[in-house]
Amino acid sequence: MARRKLAACSWQRVAGKYFKKVFLYVIRKGLPAARCQLHASHMIKLTNVSKIYPPNILGVRNVNLHIRPGEFVSIVGQSGMGKSTLAKLLFAEERPSSGKIEIGGWDISRIKDRDIPLLRRQIGVVFQDFKLLPRKTIAENIAFALQVSGERMKRIKEVVPQVLTIVNLGDKAKRYPFQLSGGEQQRVSIARSLIHRPKILVADEPTGNLDTKNTREIMELLKRINEFGTTVVLVTHNREVVNALKKRVVTVENGEIASDVEEGRYRL
Amino acid sequence: MISILRVIKFAFQNFWRNFWLSIITISMLILTLLTVNILLVLNVLSDQTTKFVENRVEVSVYFNKGVTDIQAANAADSLRDLNQVRDVEVITADEAIERFRDRHANQADVLKSLEEVGENPFGPTLVVRAKSVADFDLILQALDNPQFSKDIRERENFTDYKTLIDRVRTITSRVRLFGFSLAAIFLFITLLIVFNTVRMSIFIHREEIGVMKLVGASNWFIRAPFLLEIVLYGLIATVFVAAVTLPSVAVLDPYFSVYFDGPVGILSFFQADVWRIFALEFGILSLVSMTSTSLAMRQYLKV
Numbered sequence A: 001m002a003r004r005k006l007a008a009c010s011w012q013r014v015a016g017k018y019f020k021k022v023f024l025y026v027i028r029k030g031l032p033a034a035r036c037q038l039h040a041s042h043m044i045k046l047t048n049v050s051k052i053y054p055p056n057i058l059g060v061r062n063v064n065l066h067i068r069p070g071e072f073v074s075i076v077g078q079s080g081m082g083k084s085t086l087a088k089l090l091f092a093e094e095r096p097s098s099g100k101i102e103i104g105g106w107d108i109s110r111i112k113d114r115d116i117p118l119l120r121r122q123i124g125v126v127f128q129d130f131k132l133l134p135r136k137t138i139a140e141n142i143a144f145a146l147q148v149s150g151e152r153m154k155r156i157k158e159v160v161p162q163v164l165t166i167v168n169l170g171d172k173a174k175r176y177p178f179q180l181s182g183g184e185q186q187r188v189s190i191a192r193s194l195i196h197r198p199k200i201l202v203a204d205e206p207t208g209n210l211d212t213k214n215t216r217e218i219m220e221l222l223k224r225i226n227e228f229g230t231t232v233v234l235v236t237h238n239r240e241v242v243n244a245l246k247k248r249v250v251t252v253e254n255g256e257i258a259s260d261v262e263e264g265r266y267r268l
Numbered sequence B: 001m002i003s004i005l006r007v008i009k010f011a012f013q014n015f016w017r018n019f020w021l022s023i024i025t026i027s028m029l030i031l032t033l034l035t036v037n038i039l040l041v042l043n044v045l046s047d048q049t050t051k052f053v054e055n056r057v058e059v060s061v062y063f064n065k066g067v068t069d070i071q072a073a074n075a076a077d078s079l080r081d082l083n084q085v086r087d088v089e090v091i092t093a094d095e096a097i098e099r100f101r102d103r104h105a106n107q108a109d110v111l112k113s114l115e116e117v118g119e120n121p122f123g124p125t126l127v128v129r130a131k132s133v134a135d136f137d138l139i140l141q142a143l144d145n146p147q148f149s150k151d152i153r154e155r156e157n158f159t160d161y162k163t164l165i166d167r168v169r170t171i172t173s174r175v176r177l178f179g180f181s182l183a184a185i186f187l188f189i190t191l192l193i194v195f196n197t198v199r200m201s202i203f204i205h206r207e208e209i210g211v212m213k214l215v216g217a218s219n220w221f222i223r224a225p226f227l228l229e230i231v232l233y234g235l236i237a238t239v240f241v242a243a244v245t246l247p248s249v250a251v252l253d254p255y256f257s258v259y260f261d262g263p264v265g266i267l268s269f270f271q272a273d274v275w276r277i278f279a280l281e282f283g284i285l286s287l288v289s290m291t292s293t294s295l296a297m298r299q300y301l302k303v
């Protein structure tokens, strides 16, 4: 009898141990807590970064770039010069062929696949095409982003109206993307990029599909986000946008940084 | 915890959204499992067939004319002492002639020639059955003992039975091999179909997956619904196959039992291990399809 009890106990112990292991694994993989918080100083630092796409296509070459926290930096340049490549390197969509990329003191040059989600939760990303899910309302679109990154229902209910208010779309939460103008859709996508309160926002031609009025709205929004302390990296080739901003401008030419001016203008 | 619930929710969503794809995949899984279970039934049946044939093997030993029934009974007793002997039937000379008459009842010429002989031309006969066919050689050696051998007129040739049994064994092992190959082929096709299903499912969900990656969903969270969906398919297929197999076996068992002239044991085979059989099938199926899913995800998901 005692022996059977003992056997049962050890069985439970083994199972318990195993369960704990699995549980911890799931927790680590499923809900990566802020394992790596970005430090505010040295927000973005690229040292001798090159990206060569296979087989031998130049993306960027020898880029040295230092972006301080809270800065608003525009990256300009003609088509195919490597602006998007530069942006993709920042949120680890691409890895550099050589050189070092640090984000908030975290060297992401050789970032592991499983750590990329951690990075993405601290960098908001916005694209020219808004990447909204057409069969979900805009509130659901934002809630989806929160759900898949493991947020609790309670927090989702809090955050969704918050970010929709920031982009001034609180009254259109129940609409579907096709029921919104391009500018409004882009605002939804910006709202979505804000759900994790990112310290960095990377926007690759966010106004590329928009008319002047909508472009101005989006730019106002980005400026406001920047004023609240988020570092903004804006990729664009819209002359008016850059000139109106009166912020730092980095010009990319043939994959290299051709000029880097504080309070610059678009010159080509 | 909340993630796990969401993974489950997403897995079910995938399932419904690709309804027809799901149905096709599940059908293939069902087909594979059915083949495996038919294979199991065949296995039991072929075992039974071999046993049936083996049990029926008997070697007759004919004594000379004039050997008394008592002598025959003595020989029978000494055979019964052998461990390997299942039973020995003694057919007396009178019974032997009766049987002969019965057997040739409508062959007048044969009966007539028997009349012409006048007296009973038969001696007693022993019908020997062994516990195992392999033991016959040994048993019959015992009859080489001069005490008996002088009285024995003829021994039925055992090698005929041997070739018969060998043939039965060859056939059953071929049936087994065929069933096994069929199951293996189906399993391979399952692998391909699951691979394709996952590939298409990834394609259908590419926008969601893109957003997930963008906003920092963990790789685990992106992958798990696909794996779970596949396990769900396996579970549905296993339950379905169990629900088809068990009643079919219950219906067929009596028919086979009549045919084999005794309990055939298919039903009891499944009943004894019902959980283990289907859990094992489910486990192997899940393993195979999860492997396939992982391969597809590695190829097309890139997370």
Ligand SMILES: Nc1ncnc2c1ncn2[C@@H]1O[C@H](COP(=O)(O)OP(=O)(O)OP(=O)(O)O)[C@@H](O)[C@H]1O
Pocket: A053, A054, A057, A058, A059, A077, A078, A079, A080, A081, A082, A083, A084, A085, A086, A237
């Ligand atoms: N995944 C890829 N594989 C191979 N080559 C690529 C890839 N992505 C970009 N390139 C190449 O790298 C170079 C830079 O591309 P990039 O997208 O960075 O340009 P861009 O400055 O953003 O242009 P645009 O203003 O048109 O968006 C181009 O020659 C392009 O063809």
Ligand SMILES: [Mg+2]
Pocket: A083, A084, A085, A204
């Ligand atoms: Mg580009």
